[in-house]
Amino acid sequence: MEEFIMTEINTGNAGLSLALLKSRLGEFSNVPTSSSNAEFKPNATENKGMITPKQDSLSLSSSNFEVLAFTKSVKGANEFIGALQTANVTLKKIDKAMSEGADTGVVSDLAEKSSFMGNKLFNKNLLVSVGGKDFSLTLQNPADLSDDSRGEYISSKRAEIAQVLSDVNVAVSSHESMPSVPTNGSKYNFEEFDAEAFKKMF
Structure with a gap:
């Protein structure tokens, strides 16, 4: 039985709680993957509120996608967006290469080299929570698909x-996604995030 491995993307802010991540993983059946049947199997302990690699797993019948969990913060959302933009650029490159007659090896190589913050992006499930909402996206290496279905997969x-x-x-721009003032008496540094620069990314 293969495992769905979780890796945390550490952005320096507070991580997602174990209980919250478990509840989210139970909702991943709506996210497109190469297998629609997934059984949740908790196998973790909580370490100061942070999720560490390999603590939770999903058993899939035919795939082994690692989960990249970004921190529950505006900064985490920003980095989640950076990862998606990087993946989009890679998909565009793959589509162009395919139009020029690239074979499976070239397609696979382009996907394998696609990374963000040192983490490969394909055959992964990216996860972030912003403003009380969960966002996830599964990226499969197009080389693992049949020649006839690659183009449609990339487009969709x-x-x-x-x-x-x-x-x-929308979630980041909403009032609910704004960070609260820490309870330890320190003030939140609003200067670490430029809202206007963030919006221009779209």
């Missing part, structure tokens, strides 16, 4: 990325 995935980016932008 790029459209999905555009929609997710738009939805995250």
Whole structure:
């Protein structure tokens, strides 16, 4: 039985709680993957509220996609967006290469080299929570698909990325997504995030 491995993208802010991530993983059946049947199997302990690699797993019948969980913060959302934009650029390159007659090896190589913050992006499930809403996107290496279905997959995935980016932008811009003042007496540094620069990313 293969495992769905989770890796946290550490942005320096508070991570997602174990209980919250478990509840989200149970909702991943709506996210497109190469297998529609997934059984949740908790196998983790909580470490100061942070999720560490390999603590939770999903058993899939035919795939092994690692989960890249971005922190529950505006900064995490920003980096989630950066990862999706990087993946979109890669899909565009793959589409162009295919139109020029690229074979499966070239397609696979382009996907394998696509990374963000040192993490490969394909055959992964990207996850972030912003403003009380969960966002996730599964990226499969197009080389693993049949020649006839690659073009359609790339087109639909790029459209999905555009929609997710738009939805995250709305969540970040909403009042609910604004960070609260820490309870330890320190003040939140609003200067670490430029809202106007963020919006221009769309």
